[in-house]
Amino acid sequence: MSKLVFDIETVGEDWESLDQTTQEALTRWIKREAESEAEYQVSLAAVKDGLGFSPLTGQIVAIGVLDCEKNKGAVYFQAPGTSLTESEEDGIKFKPATEREMLEQFWQGARQYQEFISFNGRAFDAPFLMVRSAIHGIRPSKDLMSNRYLGSQRYDCKHIDLMDQLSFYGAARRKGSLHLWSRAFSIKSPKADGISGDDVKRLFSEKKFLDIARYNVGDLAATRQLYEQWEKYLRF
Numbered sequence: 053m054s055k056l057v058f059d060i061e062t063v064g065e066d067w068e069s070l071d072q073t074t075q076e077a078l079t080r081w082i083k084r085e086a087e088s089e090a091e092y093q094v095s096l097a098a099v100k101d102g103l104g105f106s107p108l109t110g111q112i113v114a115i116g117v118l119d120c121e122k123n124k125g126a127v128y129f130q131a132p133g134t135s136l137t138e139s140e141e142d143g144i145k146f147k148p149a150t151e152r153e154m155l156e157q158f159w160q161g162a163r164q165y166q167e168f169i170s171f172n173g174r175a176f177d178a179p180f181l182m183v184r185s186a187i188h189g190i191r192p193s194k195d196l197m198s199n200r201y202l203g204s205q206r207y208d209c210k211h212i213d214l215m216d217q218l219s220f221y222g223a224a225r226r227k228g229s230l231h232l233w234s235r236a237f238s239i240k241s242p243k244a245d246g247i248s249g250d251d252v253k254r255l256f257s258e259k260k261f262l263d264i265a266r267y268n269v270g271d272l273a274a275t276r277q278l279y280e281q282w283e284k285y286l287r288f
Contacts, residue, residue, distance in 0.1 A: 055120035056165040057279065058158075059271040060177045061129075061264055063253045064103025064110040078109070104253060105176070107183035113256055115154045115181070116268040117161060118144075118276055120169070126161075127268050128154035131261040144272075146265050152188045159185065159193040167210045168196055171230045171275045174213040214278055217286070230274055239277045242270030 067075070078099055086092035104110035118125035124143040131148040139146045149157065158181065162168070170177050178196035185192050194209045200221070202210060219227040234241040242248075247255070247267045255263050 053167050054165045055167040055169060055279075056162065057116075057118040057120060057125075057169045057272050057276045058173070058177065059116045059170065059268055059275060060112050060180060061114040061249070061252045061268055062104040062110045062180060063113050063256045064100075064105075067100045067103070070109075074109075101253075107180045107187070110180075111151050112154060112180065112184055113151075113252065113261075114264050114268045115158050116265075116272045117158065118272040120276055120279070125269075125272060126157075127265040128157055129261055129265040129268070130154070130256075131259075134259060134261065136261065141266075144269055146262065148261070151184065152190070155181070155185045155188060155190050159190065163193045165194075166208050167212065168194070169212045169214065169275060169279045171233075171271075171278070172213065172215040173211065174200060174216060178211065212279065214275065214282060217282055218278075230271065230278070233278055234274045237278060237281050239274050239281075240270070242267065242274050245270065 070078075079096060082092055082095035082099065086095055112130075114127055114129040116125065116127040126145040126147055128147045128149045130151060134148070136148045138148070147157070174197065182192050182197065195206075196209070196211045198209060198211070199205045200216065202212065202217075205211065214233070215227055216222070218224075218233060228236075231241045231243050233239075245267075247263065247270075252264055252267070255261075255267075
């Protein structure tokens, strides 16, 4: 069975570029629940920082894929206003593209795989990919959200979300981040080189697009190694 690890990086829209109606829709609840101006400002900052977590107010700036058997992959990444061209490092191709082009290439490549591996992909990556595709008028070639439970998923499209599997579908009290699971299994954390997902927005604004792409590679590598441990010891 062909297996593909996937991961995305996203950024939110600029708050000031949003129309007043949209700003009010996003802040209505904090205006209602905040007990002071200071509390309101803290919540408002969180809303602004969290725009990249929704496909309604954010966009994908990098999509990484890694073939488990071949140990080769690609990162499609946005690099607007630059002259960056395709390059390759350690079996990973770095391909500048628009969001629409990234999505088209992802779904085209996905056709040849039967098993898709992610970490927290059912709660974030997969729905983000599918909704942003629909917004661009692109129909996904695989239904990565078909069923949460592996035993009920189609043979030609199994989505193994390692957060689901390692927390036994939420039965474990604490699910743990990719960093914590990597640490527990002695896997190099994607944060080991000093970049985390919280830095993506800043790096994008600074036009450090390759830094984002390379960080994405770290996520792919850690997810693949974690999958191998799960498959060897916990898959039934």
